[in-house]
Amino acid sequence: MAKILEIENLQTQFFTSAGTVRAVDGITYTVNRGETVAIVGESGCGKSVSALSILRLIPDPPGRVVGGSIRFMGMDILALSDAEIRKVRGRRIAMVFQEPMTSLNPVLTIGRQLTETLEHHLGMAREAANARAAELLGMVGISDPERRLTQYPHHLSGGMRQRVMIAMALSCEPELIIADEPTTALDVTIQAQILELMRDLTKRLGVALIIITHNLGVVARYADRVNVMYAGKIIEQGSALQIYHQPSHPYTLGLLKSVPRLDQPRKEKLDPIQGQPPDLTRLGAGCAFRPRCRYAVERCANEIPALEPVSEGHTSACWQKDSLDQPLRDAS
Amino acid sequence: MTVSDVRIDPDAERAVERTPRPAALLGLIARYPLGAAGAFVVLVMIFAAVFAEAIAPYDPEDNAFEYMFTPPGAQFWLGTDDFGRDILSRIIHGARTALFVGFVAAVIGATGGLVLGVASAYFGGWFDLIIQRVMDVFMAFPLIILALAVVAVLGPGIDKVIIAITIPFIPQCARVVRSSALAIREMPYVDAARACGFSHARIILRHMVPNVMAPYLIMITAFVGQAILLEAVLAFLGLGVQEPTAAWGLMLKSGAEEYAESAPWIPIFPGLAISLAVFGFNLFGDALRDALDPKLRAQ
Numbered sequence: 001m002a003k004i005l006e007i008e009n010l011q012t013q014f015f016t017s018a019g020t021v022r023a024v025d026g027i028t029y030t031v032n033r034g035e036t037v038a039i040v041g042e043s044g045c046g047k048s049v050s051a052l053s054i055l056r057l058i059p060d061p062p063g064r065v066v067g068g069s070i071r072f073m074g075m076d077i078l079a080l081s082d083a084e085i086r087k088v089r090g091r092r093i094a095m096v097f098q099e100p101m102t103s104l105n106p107v108l109t110i111g112r113q114l115t116e117t118l119e120h121h122l123g124m125a126r127e128a129a130n131a132r133a134a135e136l137l138g139m140v141g142i143s144d145p146e147r148r149l150t151q152y153p154h155h156l157s158g159g160m161r162q163r164v165m166i167a168m169a170l171s172c173e174p175e176l177i178i179a180d181e182p183t184t185a186l187d188v189t190i191q192a193q194i195l196e197l198m199r200d201l202t203k204r205l206g207v208a209l210i211i212i213t214h215n216l217g218v219v220a221r222y223a224d225r226v227n228v229m230y231a232g233k234i235i236e237q238g239s240a241l242q243i244y245h246q247p248s249h250p251y252t253l254g255l256l257k258s259v260p261r262l263d264q265p266r267k268e269k270l271d272p273i274q275g276q277p278p279d280l281t282r283l284g285a286g287c288a289f290r291p292r293c294r295y296a297v298e299r300c301a302n303e304i305p306a307l308e309p310v311s312e313g314h315t316s317a318c319w320q321k322d323s324l325d326q327p328l329r330d331a332s
Numbered sequence: 333m334t335v336s337d338v339r340i341d342p343d344a345e346r347a348v349e350r351t352p353r354p355a356a357l358l359g360l361i362a363r364y365p366l367g368a369a370g371a372f373v374v375l376v377m378i379f380a381a382v383f384a385e386a387i388a389p390y391d392p393e394d395n396a397f398e399y400m401f402t403p404p405g406a407q408f409w410l411g412t413d414d415f416g417r418d419i420l421s422r423i424i425h426g427a428r429t430a431l432f433v434g435f436v437a438a439v440i441g442a443t444g445g446l447v448l449g450v451a452s453a454y455f456g457g458w459f460d461l462i463i464q465r466v467m468d469v470f471m472a473f474p475l476i477i478l479a480l481a482v483v484a485v486l487g488p489g490i491d492k493v494i495i496a497i498t499i500p501f502i503p504q505c506a507r508v509v510r511s512s513a514l515a516i517r518e519m520p521y522v523d524a525a526r527a528c529g530f531s532h533a534r535i536i537l538r539h540m541v542p543n544v545m546a547p548y549l550i551m552i553t554a555f556v557g558q559a560i561l562l563e564a565v566l567a568f569l570g571l572g573v574q575e576p577t578a579a580w581g582l583m584l585k586s587g588a589e590e591y592a593e594s595a596p597w598i599p600i601f602p603g604l605a606i607s608l609a610v611f612g613f614n615l616f617g618d619a620l621r622d623a624l625d626p627k628l629r630a631q
Contacts, residue, residue, distance in 0.1 A: 057523065086530070089526070090527060090530075097527075099520050102520045105539055107545075116528075120529070165524075168528070
């Protein structure tokens, strides 16, 4: 499969008065054409920053990509000029944001916001852009699209707005869409609809999708491959199936155990991960997860484990990866 | 039958969504009686300025020495001045000067401040710091002193008066707009616009400026009142428009200097016109601020 995005050893840091925050600390992954890749992790683990880095949207100052490379369709994203990166944004890599309630400009009509991208990137005339905008709204399942075009964002519900955001992202037929927690602000029933919609459309149009989420349910159903992030690093990589059935990092294991499941006895207590994520301004010498890890050994305090293969296409960054008990597998 | 055949008549729907206009207007008047009074004064002024030739009973610059110092009466409603010119006609024509200077200065000043303020908030960092410190320098001077200094440098004349009044307005509006734009800048739709690949200029003008229209419009109405007052002050000090142009400050000056006691109607009526105009614009501006601010409206 053709790789469209290759991220290698990406490092993004924020220089604040409290110290240097190593928000993304050397992550490497690839995205193939038409593939859905999930990035999972707690709040503040660097998953949004890693996504924003791809479009060079990190506010500078205080943030900066300090190392690594991002190659998209053979282009070195980090070396592009401002004018060149603007031609990539929205045109070839589109983004869907977390909050549909505020991601649309309240003073512009839906139609205007959709046609603006089309006119800007594809040079469409107003008439053609309007027709295309209506077609896009129809495609994301919004009824009576012609009328919706003349409406303002406050006329629409959260789910509808997220559909509009998806239509905007799809409008220029990009090769890659980055969705930053696209369903976090929505009702559960709407979440499923939006995710189904994104999966159907990306599969049908052959668009690759990076979906950033902290919801493992999303990962299981919709992602082809999964990157689990902790404290700015990818600590486990693999297919959704592998991550689910053979979690090989204590953190992944902990994440899976802290999700309430309907198919488990109701009296059973949840088993949360104890403690707090580490302060990214002072990471010690060893594994960042060590203070919260129940499998930690002496080696973990001194040496940072690298991603090493567990099985075909499945890697984990843990010294103890081969001696973890597998309670999920045992239970089933 | 396809979906597009089942169309709701858009006009019919809009009529349902919105209150009919006359009723909405009455509602506004009931809610903001002072604002309505201010709006009335503003409208009367605009009407007088636009149709000055048709309304004014006499030519405002026509000297009629046989009628000098006529007190208010049936022939000259507000009396005549020391050149026998009809004061009512001069006030009506003076409204044109006042409004012209007021609107042009207010719109240019507020617009300049709008662009600077939004750009300052959007770019932040050094750009913001430098712009804001320059604005601080301008704001350190009282309005009138700054205007006087500019006129003293440029010389008298209506165009120079407009420039002199515009310059102190720019930093005032820039400061207010910047504070609103700082909040807008953090909104996800601005990030979304950047993620769509739009240029800085486009994001500022198309995506941020429309969101700070409320403070901008309020600043304009406040500025028009201030500009009218400033224009009158400059004329009164002999630095603004020159005789024989009909201007309220000028009329007040010639009247107040010599005839305050012997012919008090000469200074009183232009003075009243100035006060009423500024009062009207301020009332209107206050009501506009209340009406455009959802937080105040809720109370």
